[in-house]
Amino acid sequence: MKMIIQEPVQAAIWHCLNHYAYSDATFLAERLCAEVQSDESVHLLATCYYRSGRPGQAHTLLHSRQPRLPAARYLLALCCFELDRLAEAESILSGGSILKPKGHDDVSGEFGDSASLALRLLARIYIRTERKAKAAEACKKSLKLNPFLWSAFVDLCNLGESVDSAKVFTTAGLDSFAMCQGPAGGGPGTEPAPQQHHAPAPHGVGHVTNVNITSTPYQTPVTALGGGALPPGCGLTVSKATPDSEKDAVRGKQALFRSQLNSTVGSPYSPSFGFLPLDTPSPGGESLPLGLLSSSPALTNNAETHDTKPGFGRRVLNRKDRAMLGLSGSSVKENNKANRLVTPKSPSRKIKTRSSKTALTTPNFNELNEKNRSERQLKSEPRGRPGSETITSAADAKPLTGQQLQVAALTIQRGSAEGLMSLLRDVGAAYQQLSQFSCRRAVDLLSALPAHQFDTGWVLSMLGKAHFELNDYKQAVRYFQMVREREPYRLETMEYYSTALWHLQREVELSALAQDLLDHGRHSAEVWCAAGNCFSLQKEHETAIRFFTRAVQVTPQFAYGHTLLGHEYVMTEELEKALTCFRRAVSIDPRHYNAWYGIGMIFYKQERYTMAEMYFKNALDINPQSSVLMCHVGVVQHNLQKTDAALLTLNRAIALDPANPLCKFHRASVFLSSERLQEALDELLQLKQMVPNESLVFFLLGKVHEKMGHAHLARMHFSWAMDLDPKGANNQLKEAIEPAISRGPADDDKTAGEAGVLGDSSFLPADMTATPEAAEPFQPIQAMESDESL
């Protein structure tokens, strides 16, 4: 009877998975599972199901078999989370008995290397179930274990916590990189024996198996060398699918800069994580390859300019890590060794030793020794002969102890990650400011990023969003356009682009955007939001509501979709439905100030001004720099007869955002209704300079003059106001103007008594039988026929 041997089969399955041949992988995994009933095979099959996009199947499988591998349990928790079975997911992650749930330390102990991700998932569960404090705690712990988890930082910011990115994004606190990159030699149930992937150097150049490859099942030989021997893309193959897929991000990044290294052979510097960005103030500022790949002689030339510090011990975890520089500069081959060094994190710390793996480690140790030797006397002349196994440096090689190796490996890893960490610190600081709505500060921080990072979709869209929150829609649109040029497939934050266009009333651009986005991603809530905005701008509110509903169905946890739907319901006067939508948005994201504003608007429309004020103030607390919100608060305060408070608020708004003409408009209105006519006049005259083509400014000027008794000026301004309103959008204009124009302010007898705009009673009943442009000649006739028809 033939027995299926586990190892080669597993390797084959991983190979398929890494090439996204999910049906093959699943089939093989199912056969393997039938043969070998081990936790690993179950985990492998579940992984196949999950990656094929079938979390339900993965869940059923794992639930029935209950493997004890941490990674498998993590996968089960993830499936539960995606299937909205939050209680189950939580109990898996931090279960224990009801009376004694586990603390976060227990969780990290239990999940080993997957701990950071398990905590991250736990944080997401807490956020969904509205336990902010616990979520923040879990996020922080997760970041402490693994500072590469950007999404944990994002969640922390979105919860409203003020986090110091400098403290978060540092590898100084890490004892080992196992949490970030997976265990050396593969964790439980992850990868098969790597020995077959331990690629021998095909040519003398001396390939390096990618550093983290031991954690990846699929290992690609990556030439660490310059000479441009390797196509730039090769480095990217390193980031293969691994069981701990989040770690891909890490590997991907490291691979990325390796590839960039390769691709920039001969360039004076290689911009990438592995290097200090040129414009950051670092010694020499030139690229500091992180001991991984030094691809070009030019690099080594750079290295020459720096002191070389021998030895690991001197390596300090900061950007000014000369040792790394010197290390990389001195020899290509040494870099390879450095690569290899990182691989076995600590031989003594392996969770599961496999016999196959020791084969890997031993050569590494040898290389390690060689490396140490080379380290001792770092020479900076370029090594002309890449590839040979010889370390050019002389030997005061002493084989290091395991302990020292461990420390050495760790320091190298820390150094190599430092480039990324420094970038994350900068980016994180900017994001933190943005989440606290200190938008100008965020803009400054983002603009200070190095050019190649600045020019990416994410950074530009964050800039767009920052300007959006500042109500500077023109600038926001400019940034979003740049994003569209660079990354037309990018869907995140496109909803803000569409809203900015909505505010600017650019119909053509908005429909073009909606059309493009719909081509790319019909399964994405942002796309449907953009489509809804497009139709809303064209006043087709029913269609807009349909699209926003679709957005909400596609991603129920997308708060902005609910908010937009709410706003649309407000437009169609379905205020109860709107309220439900806003409340849902707020329950998803309590810091979504837009939804608080929406609730406030509903109360305002119902003339419940106290409640409106409360909700507007709520929104303002979250986003204190929004002049629009301040205007709303001010107006509502005036409606509540708190005129002084209103004026204070409006003054603050004007000081904060002088570009917002409405602050002055509202202040002028408040002056007008408080009979402070001269101040109103002054305000409006300034406003006239700011927005010379706004009909309502002239209308208000007319009202002021009318009240002051300047009939002629009033009529003049009213007629200007009408001229500026060719579409006749404001019927009230005509109602208020006609008496003034046709009869003069003193003549009241033909007017019906509706208390009008300012307590004046000079209104003609709106008679819409005429077209909006109908002027005086028809009035007498209409008066006549209304008598007749009775």
Next chain:
Amino acid sequence: MITMLPSEAVEEYDPYKEERLGRVREVGNQAVWSLSTCKPGFGVDQLRDLSLETYWQSDGPQPHLINIQFKRKTTVQQVCIYSDFKQDESYTPNRVSIRAGTSFHDLRELEVRELSEPSGWLVFALRGADDRPLRTYHLQIAVITNHQNGRDTHMRQVRVHAPVEQRGVTVQPVGSFVSVECSQYACLR
């Protein structure tokens, strides 16, 4: 007795254009429509489809009624009716009455209008008590008599318009801002 309505002779009023421009909002979709009588195939759907070719034809005694019942009290600014004497001749309404109220039993007549060979859109602006905008649950359009004393009536299209609520807040009800520079700051979205 028959009066010329100058409003009909004025430039063509296009309710669709008004809706598109955002000056008014069509709220017929928020209501339940019913007719006193109709010929099969010539009912509410033909009255509310966007085509002027199809029409409602009544099939019973006068007055012919169109009932529009809203789910909640709705502000109605005007009702637009399309009628064409050249096409409908004796089916063209002659005397039309608009009534409003909370239900069938307390409808109050708002306007009665005599039409004379209309061809085009007729706009009935509606006002509530004290000349405030009309807020109502039930709107009824009654055709009392037809041209040439026809029994049944044709009506080609009916649109019910509500005023557009302004988006932002203002101290006084001045309406909405005309320029983009101002209107973009009027509300958050």
